[in-house]
Amino acid sequence: MANHRFAPPKAKEPGTGLRAPVGRRKFLGYLVAAPTLVVAAEFTRQTVFDGPSASAAPIPSVPQTPEAYDLLDLLRDASRPTANLIRIEVNKDGTVSFALPRSDNGQGIVTSTQMIIAEEMGLEVDQVHVTLADARPELLFNQITGGSSTTFTTYTPIRVAAALAQMRLLDAAAQVLQQDVRTLTARSGLITGAAGRVLSYGDLTEAAASPVNEQVEVVLKPREDFRIIGKPHNKTDARDIVTGKKCFATDLQIPDALPTVICRAPDLNGTPDDVENIDEVRNMPGVTDVEVVSTGVAVRAKTFGQAIDGVRALRVQWNDGTVHGESDETILAKLKAAELPLAVPAGVGETVEHSFTFYFKSNSSLETNSAIADVRSDSAEIWGAMKNPVTAQAAIAKKLGLPQSAVTVHVTQGGGSFGRKLFWDAALEAAEVSQTMGKPVKLMWTRADDSRQGRVHPMATSRIRASVTKDSVLSYEQRHTSVSTDFTHGLGDAITATGARAPLGNLTFAESIFELTQVTPYDYGVSTRLLNEVEMGFNTSSMRNVYSPDVATARELVTDQLAAKVGQDPYEFRRQFLRNDRMRAVLDAVAKEGRWGRSMKDGTAQGIGFHTEYKGVSAALVEIDTRPDTVNRKIREGVTGPRVTRVTFAVEIGLVINPRGLEAQIMGGINDAIALILSSSLHLTDGHFVEASWDNYFYTRQWNTPPEMNIIILDSPGDEPGGAGEFGLAATCGAIACAYARATGKVPEYFPINHKDPFPFEPKPLVPPIPESPTDGLRYTY
């Protein structure tokens, strides 16, 4: 039933008459002049969540920024002025089309967007077509996919447009049927009149169309009437995926866009100086073009295999890279030197002080950086998975010497991102190569490129000093010091991206992101968190969050130490010091479901962690097994180590659109957390990263994943969605680190804990930069 928002006759003021939506907030939508029904929407500020409740804990800390206004608010407010350009079209076949100005890399936002529109319009989910919009510079701030912000920022404007569309269709049906609009019902895209006559949205889209642009007030469906939102829904592209039909950038068949691979320097960001045998390589089988470009030497061939062979055959003289001669140790020394001082002197109460190091981590997704470019003399067309296509478009235009309007950027479905695709490295390179060769190219980074030269999560230290008396924490200071995180992607537009590139602009931006995202959720008296970042020439970006997993790991480990200091159980201590009941609810949920405190064998232990972000609260309880038989179990070319055997995770994050999708995101975050704490990092040696593939870089595998995982989604009174994509990590990282410390009796000082172990692999050569594909694959059939 959709009659909650039946429109009054057009001449009347909305909200008058019998159908006045008592006490319901109204939003402004737009009818767009078109032959069929097209609607658009703009934002109206909504209440988000109640502020933090008063805390009963001993020494309340002053409110911290993210509790009142966080990164999600920033991303939404940045998108506010132009969000009215989001449009929904009603097609003649009764389906609805919407081009989502976001990038889906597996997080399920296409599915959740279909659900939102279907809910508001009285359609089935499969009647809504959602595609990813091309770069639309007129959207200014509103085309970035980051900070787990998509659903939070788009939920209301999409609903407004959808509600308006349905209102118009009902009005049109009332006119056609000559019946009072209040007697009509809408379901599955069909409007049924009093006498049982049925009209489809497709029948009505022309009649409902507006000849002029017009502003209209609309009310939204109340939550109690929801029949789709909040119910588990499978991903709508699942059938395409399991049959191999889902198309990623390198799967696209663009005429003459032949496979292209770049020969890269041994140093990170090294550049080509001279090529000794370019003509020889040009004559290799399948090779069509070899050209020097700014980042290396590009080889275009009939197949990727032949392009890789060409790269392997090149003999290139290289210029030094941006971190020539540097190593983990030299970078760590620079970070230590940049650590901001702790302000509270040691000696006030008892002091607990710890310093932790978090090594470089690769945010490589399974789909490597790749893009297709067809650059002509006066225009360019680009295809790639880009979370930030408007800024990419501007950068590409600048590189090519073309006006931005001459560059078309198509956003393709991405094979994972985790932050990597906030940047457009492959697209920019593909554009340059296509221009240099004068031909279309399908450019793909090899795995070795992606691992060694791709963006990384920066190395960081987190230093904490807390002072504690018998039963309270007087002060808590956390100083996070990081190799600078590249935020030059801005907020998805040229203006903030330019600002971030200005001198000190990136640090200001980084400090803002830190301030807008980091909360110490415990009442630890005088509590401060400060960030300093040092630019050192690395290619960085976020990786399923920027700071939180590291900041939380450090904070939760110290929290366990504080609990020990006052002789309290880690769960009871957290419970007492958490700032409000909403936080305590998720902590209690994992303690109960995960059976906190149950008897554990020697060498195994439980650990508990908490984190708040993205308008939500989360807690994790993990069990870890560090016994020698487990740690030393053998897997060919795999890292085993301690095994997380059980994870219980509770999350409360406002209105949940698709619980099944949220659970998937949390599950991925948990598996990421296992890798970050236990097994996966990059090692910087002599100006390059050692790791060149998945047999060097130990992301979680089946043999590392917990046999038992229980994800609990708590009901929320909130009527707006929070952010899900990155939320599974921080609490889990903290819990795993605490469990490991409790199982072994040693608080780790660096992460991942295996970072300083001898390499369980032979490093791959730097020259040639791509390892040869084996030829013995048929020996491993099963």
Next chain:
Amino acid sequence: MPTHTFTLNGEKVTVDVEDDVRLLWVIRDMLGVTGPKYGCGINVCKACTCHINGKAFNPCSVPVGAIDEKDEITTIEGLAKGDELHPMQQAWIDRDVPQCGYCQPGQIMAAVAKVRQCQREGRDVDDEAIEEIRNICRCGTYNRIREAIKAGADNM
């Protein structure tokens, strides 16, 4: 240039290409069958897992010259019987396994082969058997993969 003939998803195909080009690129770049994905090119990530004569293998590490005319190669595109999905594909949908989907064609082909192997050897499709599967899922949907393999196995 050498000519290579084999059966791909039930159809005879012939390509003209050097012997040493790895089969993955022949399938993807020359024959336009893009279900098998590149993820490493060195037989580690397993994103390109296909079947050769019913067994799992990784075409990134097999030169096309090593393929015989009698060999039957099956990619994810050839797993279903027309519109009727293989039980493992159906289990993947039922359990809402995929996230980005990039690794999933390889995961499904590996799962089918692992179940067949267990059946041949009279083993249970349990956690231990599943942990022999090396395919990487960078989205981390491993736990749903486990559930789906067990469910799919029940219908195979």
